[in-house]
Amino acid sequence: MTRGFMIGILAMALVVVASNILVQFLLGDWLTWGAFTYPFAFLVTDLTNRFLGARAARRVVAAGFVIGVACSLIASQITGPEGYPLTTFRIATASGLAFLLAQMVDIGVFNRLRRGSWWRAPFVSSLAGSSLDTVIFFSVAFSGALSFIDPSEDVSWAAAPLPLLGAGPEVPLWVSLAGADFLVKMALALVALIPFRVLLGVLAARRAA
Numbered sequence: 001m002t003r004g005f006m007i008g009i010l011a012m013a014l015v016v017v018a019s020n021i022l023v024q025f026l027l028g029d030w031l032t033w034g035a036f037t038y039p040f041a042f043l044v045t046d047l048t049n050r051f052l053g054a055r056a057a058r059r060v061v062a063a064g065f066v067i068g069v070a071c072s073l074i075a076s077q078i079t080g081p082e083g084y085p086l087t088t089f090r091i092a093t094a095s096g097l098a099f100l101l102a103q104m105v106d107i108g109v110f111n112r113l114r115r116g117s118w119w120r121a122p123f124v125s126s127l128a129g130s131s132l133d134t135v136i137f138f139s140v141a142f143s144g145a146l147s148f149i150d151p152s153e154d155v156s157w158a159a160a161p162l163p164l165l166g167a168g169p170e171v172p173l174w175v176s177l178a179g180a181d182f183l184v185k186m187a188l189a190l191v192a193l194i195p196f197r198v199l200l201g202v203l204a205a206r207r208a209a
Helices: 003-022 040-052 055-076 089-113 119-140 146-147 174-190 193-208
Strands: 161-163 168-172
Touching: 003 040, 003 055, 040 055, 040 089, 040 119, 040 193, 055 089, 089 119, 089 146, 119 146, 119 174, 119 193, 161 174, 168 174, 174 193
Parallel strands: none
Antiparallel strands: 161 168
């Protein structure tokens, strides 16, 4: 196992664990603090892909998936301040499925664009991965059409009709949650280009040394 590969796994573990903890804390009406840490999983995947290749990136994602499942299992056994588990089977399923599929799409798109401008592959792949992640997670976790995943879990609160992000047409609450989450992911995909470019230069210099 190379040093770079181990760094990738540790970085992914840090992002996944931090996101699993911070998702429990609300920020306003539409977001949790986890929305600001999770998108950096795409940065870890893209840097691993750039320097170690798609195979190593997939292995880092697999490690992140295992860590995420472990965190979900632990959280399901911990009772929150309101007397409910910190996570449920349906949310854990949505989280794991969204993470795995979105990261694999990110890797595939990155590979197709890796020979272009330095920013195109990480930005477009993060856009594709984030879009899929948002759709899968929020629909699997909260859509009434998928209630068969765990009929015992009451997610009717997520279907409450409210103005989109507090100002638009009436939609189910979970759609506003998904919209706010996606906007944060897009903003951070742009912000992540800065450390991507910096680390690109640093790692390239070390390789040349």
